[in-house]
Amino acid sequence: xxxxxxxxxxxxxxxxxxxxxxxxxxxxxxxxxxxxxxxxxxxxxxxxxxxxxxxxxxxxxxxxxxxxxxxxxxxxxxxxxxxxxxxxxxxxxxxxxxxxxxxxxxxxxxxxxxxxxxxxxxxxxxxxxxxxxxxxxxxxxxxxxxxxxxxxxxxxxxxxxxxxxx
Amino acid sequence: xxxxxxxxxxxxxxxxxxxxxxxxxxxxxxxxxxxxxxxxxxxxxxxxxxxxxxxxxxxxxxxxxxxxxxxxxxxxxxxxxxxxxxxxxxxxxxxxxxxxxxxxxxxxxxxxxxxxxxxxxxxxxxxxxxxxxxxxxxxxxxxxxxxxxxxxxxxxxxxxxxxxxxxxxxxxxxxxxxxxxxxxxxxxxxxxxxxxxxxxxxxxxxxxxxxxxxxxxxxxxxxxxxxxxxxxxxxxxxxxxxxxxxxxxxxxxxxxxxxxxxxxxxxxxx
Numbered sequence: 001x002x003x004x005x006x007x008x009x010x011x012x013x014x015x016x017x018x019x020x021x022x023x024x025x026x027x028x029x030x031x032x033x034x035x036x037x038x039x040x041x042x043x044x045x046x047x048x049x050x051x052x053x054x055x056x057x058x059x060x061x062x063x064x065x066x067x068x069x070x071x072x073x074x075x076x077x078x079x080x081x082x083x084x085x086x087x088x089x090x091x092x093x094x095x096x097x098x099x100x101x102x103x104x105x106x107x108x109x110x111x112x113x114x115x116x117x118x119x120x121x122x123x124x125x126x127x128x129x130x131x132x133x134x135x136x137x138x139x140x141x142x143x144x145x146x147x148x149x150x151x152x153x154x155x156x157x158x159x160x161x162x163x164x165x166x
Numbered sequence: 167x168x169x170x171x172x173x174x175x176x177x178x179x180x181x182x183x184x185x186x187x188x189x190x191x192x193x194x195x196x197x198x199x200x201x202x203x204x205x206x207x208x209x210x211x212x213x214x215x216x217x218x219x220x221x222x223x224x225x226x227x228x229x230x231x232x233x234x235x236x237x238x239x240x241x242x243x244x245x246x247x248x249x250x251x252x253x254x255x256x257x258x259x260x261x262x263x264x265x266x267x268x269x270x271x272x273x274x275x276x277x278x279x280x281x282x283x284x285x286x287x288x289x290x291x292x293x294x295x296x297x298x299x300x301x302x303x304x305x306x307x308x309x310x311x312x313x314x315x316x317x318x319x320x321x322x323x324x325x326x327x328x329x330x331x332x333x334x335x336x337x338x339x340x341x342x343x344x345x346x347x348x349x350x351x352x353x354x355x356x357x358x359x360x361x362x363x364x365x366x367x368x369x370x371x372x373x374x375x376x377x378x379x380x381x382x383x384x385x386x387x388x389x390x391x392x393x394x395x396x397x398x399x400x401x402x403x404x405x406x407x408x409x410x411x412x413x414x415x416x417x418x419x420x421x422x423x424x425x426x427x428x429x430x431x432x433x434x435x436x
Contacts (some may be wrong), residue, residue, distance in 0.1 A: 026211075033215040036373025042286040047404040068208045077204045154203065158196050 008139040011151040017136045018073050018150075020087060024133065032063045032114030032139030041112025047096045048103070063114075065089070076153020080144035083137045091136040097127045219371065220298035235297075235306035237268065238276035243405050244398055247278045247379040249367045252294060252313045253287035253321050257376045263373040263391045271398060279310065281363040284377050289320060289329040293361045296333040305340045312336045334423070 008012060021101055032040050040059050044050060050058060069089065072082035101123050109115055110126040121129070140150060149155045195394075247266065250257040268277055281298070283290035289371045293313050300309030313320075313336065320332045330351075350356050367377070371384075378385045380384045380397035 030215055031426050033212065034219060036368070038374040039284055039286065042284065058322065064208065064212060067211050068204065071207050075203075075207070077200050106288070107300060108288055115285045154200065158200065162192070162196075164434065 005142075007111055007141045014080070014143055014150050015139060017140060017151050018079070019155075021133050022070045022073030024070070025066045025086060026074065028113050029063055029066030029070055031116035032059075035114040035116035037114070038050075039109075039115030040111055043109055043114065045109075046105065046107050046109075046111070047100050048105060049096060049099070056097075059114075060139065076150060078154050079140060079150045079153050079155050083140040083144070087137050087141075088135060090130050090137075093130045094127060094134070097123050097130070101127070194286075235279045235301050235310070236276060237307055240272060240276065242276035244271065244357075244401050245278060245379075245381055245399075246275055246394070247280060247364075248327040249280045249282040249370075249372045249375060249377040251281075251283050251287055251290045251315060251375040252297065252310075253290035253317065254284065254375045255317070258314050258317045260376045260390050261311075263394070267394055270395075274402070275398065279306070279358045282367040282369060282372055282377070283360060283364065284375060287321075289323075289326065290328060291357070291360060292329055293320070293333060295351055295356045298336065298356040298359050299347050300337060300340065300342060302350055302356075303342050303346065308340050309336060312339065329389070364395055374411075 025068075035054070038060060040063075041055050044055050044059060044062075045052065065085075066089070069082055072078060073086055076082075095105075097110070102121050107123050110121060110123065112121075112126065143150050149159050246264070246267075248260075250260070266279065268275060281294040283294050297306060297313060298311050300306050313333075316336075318333075320329050323329050323332065333351075334344075334347070338344060370379075374386070378390065378394055378397075380394060380402040383401070384399050385393050385397050406436075
């Protein structure tokens, strides 16, 4: 397993993971912001988890959080916290989609892009995609354990600028 | 001696505290910078997105890419443009309201229908394609009425095939040429038109259905029966004023508004 660990926490792997997962969040966040908000609201309602009055606020917060998390992950600003937040979001998405599948709810659109892009993915495909992204976060969390800083991040840059410890 | 020792200890303690303070300050400054960076970037991205959204052309700047179904005289002073989804219940509710308004202002208004099928509605695109195909045989508004009047029936069916069969039935009911209708619904042109309408709506900032424009003025407030009439009256007032005086800031803008919409009208008629 040591070779696996080596590859998984290799600096290039970490960079690629951050760009892919962060990029997906950033792009979908921007797409949601550009699309008619009503469509995203409707997609959230389709999951039948939240009361209607809270949905418009939730939608706006979601868009901003996704953009923030995506940017932080790509640039590596508080990389560990960004990865943890992304993981938490993905778990929420997985629960939302999972319960919709179990309850047999019709999801005409996963709402991932707020209706901006219509990929026509089935709920199962979205579930698998989110699960893969969740697993992809593990190496980042492994690498940033115990105050370690991931390479090629803003975090690293700040660390290097710190005056040397005496 | 003990005094000196104490002060030495104190000095050491002080030094350590100072060091700790400095370290804490540095750390605080670093987190401020990092958090500031993150917030700044988010603000920039959201700002850009918002600017892109806001800079989209307004209703009277967009010229239609293809002729839309129109009812009413081509030279009418008032143009009502509706962006609608055949499966949306609010659009169905607006349907009789618009019919009344068109009757009330008969000869003065031109009504233009645009498709804006929302992704959450299972059959609205298929319905819109059917209506586009009825439009090719000059039966758009009859078909449109049938779709809205029977929305509960076809929106409730389980499969797309059933819905398609119902939509075919409406075409038969209107005695359309079924060979032409079938080749139209299965071909790409009608679907392209629906998509173009949708894209046009997005470019106008349409984000809900129904969205109505009266001479370029967007009407979103409910009750539509009241707000659309008010917008029409305003447009009529603006038109009358501009022909009387032709002066004043408001008048000129209203004037240019109307002429832009008329330009659109020409584009549509061609």
